Amino acid sequence: MNKALLFKLLRALALIAVALFFLFPILWVFMMSFMTNVDILRSPPSPIFTPTLDNYRGLLTGQLATGTGTLTTDYTTNLFNSFVLSASAVILSLLLGVPAAYAFARFKFRLGEDMAFTLLSFRFAPPILVLLPLQLYFQEIGLYDTYVGLVWVYQLITLPLILWIVRGYFEDISPDIEHAYRLDGHSWLKTFLKIAIPLARPGIAAAGLLAFIFAWNNFVFALILGSSAVQPVTVGALAFVTASGIQYGVIAAALVLSVVPTLTLALYAQRYLVEGLSLGAVKG
Amino acid sequence: MSGTLIVNAARGVASTQRSRARQRWLPYLLSLPALLVCIGILIPFFTAVWYSLERYNLSFPDQRAFIWFGNYLNLFTDPAFWNTVRISLAYTGLTVGVQLLFGLAIALLLQRRHWINDLMSVLLILPLMVAPAIASLMWKLMTNPNFGVLSYLVGRLGFPDFGWSSNPNSALFTVVLVDTWVYTPFITILLLAGLRALPRQPFEAAELDGVPASFVFFRITLPMLMPYILTASLFRMLDSIQQFDIIYSMTQGGPGDTLTVFQVQAYLEAFSFSNIGRSAALVMILWAITYALSTVFIKQWLKLRANARGQG
Numbered sequence: 151m152n153k154a155l156l157f158k159l160l161r162a163l164a165l166i167a168v169a170l171f172f173l174f175p176i177l178w179v180f181m182m183s184f185m186t187n188v189d190i191l192r193s194p195p196s197p198i199f200t201p202t203l204d205n206y207r208g209l210l211t212g213q214l215a216t217g218t219g220t221l222t223t224d225y226t227t228n229l230f231n232s233f234v235l236s237a238s239a240v241i242l243s244l245l246l247g248v249p250a251a252y253a254f255a256r257f258k259f260r261l262g263e264d265m266a267f268t269l270l271s272f273r274f275a276p277p278i279l280v281l282l283p284l285q286l287y288f289q290e291i292g293l294y295d296t297y298v299g300l301v302w303v304y305q306l307i308t309l310p311l312i313l314w315i316v317r318g319y320f321e322d323i324s325p326d327i328e329h330a331y332r333l334d335g336h337s338w339l340k341t342f343l344k345i346a347i348p349l350a351r352p353g354i355a356a357a358g359l360l361a362f363i364f365a366w367n368n369f370v371f372a373l374i375l376g377s378s379a380v381q382p383v384t385v386g387a388l389a390f391v392t393a394s395g396i397q398y399g400v401i402a403a404a405l406v407l408s409v410v411p412t413l414t415l416a417l418y419a420q421r422y423l424v425e426g427l428s429l430g431a432v433k434g
Numbered sequence: 435m436s437g438t439l440i441v442n443a444a445r446g447v448a449s450t451q452r453s454r455a456r457q458r459w460l461p462y463l464l465s466l467p468a469l470l471v472c473i474g475i476l477i478p479f480f481t482a483v484w485y486s487l488e489r490y491n492l493s494f495p496d497q498r499a500f501i502w503f504g505n506y507l508n509l510f511t512d513p514a515f516w517n518t519v520r521i522s523l524a525y526t527g528l529t530v531g532v533q534l535l536f537g538l539a540i541a542l543l544l545q546r547r548h549w550i551n552d553l554m555s556v557l558l559i560l561p562l563m564v565a566p567a568i569a570s571l572m573w574k575l576m577t578n579p580n581f582g583v584l585s586y587l588v589g590r591l592g593f594p595d596f597g598w599s600s601n602p603n604s605a606l607f608t609v610v611l612v613d614t615w616v617y618t619p620f621i622t623i624l625l626l627a628g629l630r631a632l633p634r635q636p637f638e639a640a641e642l643d644g645v646p647a648s649f650v651f652f653r654i655t656l657p658m659l660m661p662y663i664l665t666a667s668l669f670r671m672l673d674s675i676q677q678f679d680i681i682y683s684m685t686q687g688g689p690g691d692t693l694t695v696f697q698v699q700a701y702l703e704a705f706s707f708s709n710i711g712r713s714a715a716l717v718m719i720l721w722a723i724t725y726a727l728s729t730v731f732i733k734q735w736l737k738l739r740a741n742a743r744g745q746g
Contacts, residue, residue: 172557175569178583179576182575279479279718279721422581
């Protein structure tokens with residue numbers, strides 16, 4: 151009896167330690183983002199302070215008050231870039247990937263498997279291998295520092311993800327319904343659009359959300375293939391931290407703004423995350 | 435009457451033949467756009483192979499020449515390269531090892547269905563969904579010597595000038611810590627799904643027979659969980675050996691050359707020293723390593739995938 155109680159207590163302590171380690175950094179930076187510089191520099195650090203929205207106000211208006219005057223920033227441009235790049239990359243991947251996923255799931259054809267695995271192997275190749283030549287090519291053909299160029303390269307992450315998850319969903323749906331609909335005299339295209347896609351819709355939505363998160367979190371593509379005009383928050387935040395004269399609370403607010411969209415989406419789509427993270431190998 | 439039937443039947447045959455011919459082309463047609471993107475990515479890959487065989491420095495364009503394996507030979511005789519190899523292996527070994535131990539322990543802790551455990555497994559997703567580059571910056575704020583809460587706490591424990599990522603002695607520890615914070619949940623989530631997918635009979639039988647818990651863990655749980663453990667560690671190894679975001683965003687490979695892992699070193703060679711040939715050779719070596727690892731990984735991954743889809 152005593153031993154069982156001790157065991158329970160140890161278990162609870164372990165749970166608290168785990169929660170503390172994994173959640174504390176997010177909570178602390180979140181808290182910092184509402185602090186003035188004076189509160190942040192106070193020692194010992196204290197969780198009791200009067201919250202201020204000035205850090206966010208400064209970031210969103212682009213006018214940062216510093217000790218020596220006002221500093222203009224364009225962090226909102228980085229936020230906008232993140233949205234444009236991630237959303238476009240996912241839409242393109244869905245248009246390219248869903249038909250291909252259907253083909254791989256429904257037909258056995260030469261090249262099909264080879265292609266599916268080539269795409270998968272891209273996921274595991276070092277990105278700089280491709281980025282090194284692309285940086286030189288892009289400058290020659292005018293794709294350097296453009297959304298189009300970046301969205302195309304983003305397919306390296308989003309396409310394999312969508313292809314393999316959606317393929318799994320198509321494989322799980324019995325083709326019998328499609329056969330029956332086909333025997334009624336409907337065209338192949340109509341069957342694909344009216345039967346197959348609606349049935350796989352939850353999988354397609356989940357794959358799209360995850361691909362959006364991974365595209366949003368990408369860092370190295372835009373670091374190498376773009377200037378600040380097209381760079382997303384991940385790269386923008388680094389420039390922000392190393393820039394001088396920016397107050398710590400503003401940096402914290404910038405980090406919070408860069409993670410809020412993905413964290414919200416992740417909580418919303420958490421049911422599908424296990425399957426997505428393992429590229430369809432494990433079901434949650 | 436019978437004539438129209440025959441004509442109809444003939445029409446039917448013709449149309450199925452036509453549709454069969456179309457069926458044969460359909461999959462190619464459907465996957466063609468994705469294939470074109472594939473080829474578009476393979477072109478720069480082969481260009482990189484070519485660069486790696488060239489003396490190619492953007493600062494000295496007129497000295498550009500094909501030198502066979504010159505870049506590779508230079509690398510193999512350069513202590514800086516072996517430094518890169520050593521750090522990359524240390525980083526990979528430490529991150530995967532630590533995360534596997536923690537990840538497995540946490541998965542076992544959360545195994546039983548209970549609302550607290552379920553809530554925890556959802557909250558654990560959060561660090562995993564923070565961009566690794568941003569995670570580094572968060573930890574950089576927390577380890578700032580002037581106001582960082584961790585610097586303060588470690589100072590109170592008797593290490594007033596711990597230094598974190600700015601000290602060569604603790605830089606590796608710091609980035610491994612950030613990597614662990616981000617990616618341990620990945621292993622936990624995968625192993626948790628694995629644990630919950632295990633068949634119950636062996637555990638029930640063991641309980642009936644009064645088999646000790648340690649025996650159950652080492653002889654039943656661990657072997658049955660092995661495919662998941664293997665997949666998760668190979669997955670993490672593949673990402674870890676090419677880690678860039680966390681390290682670059684934390685220290686740009688510094689202090690000095692303390693954290694110049696493969697991709698960081700390749701980045702610096704190309705974009706700080708304009709040495710394209712040498713950088714390409716460096717990533718080609720990394721690619722060979724990841725390619726070998728990924729073939730093992732994909733085999734393991736396919737087994738799990740077939741299993742999850744009820745074909746195994």
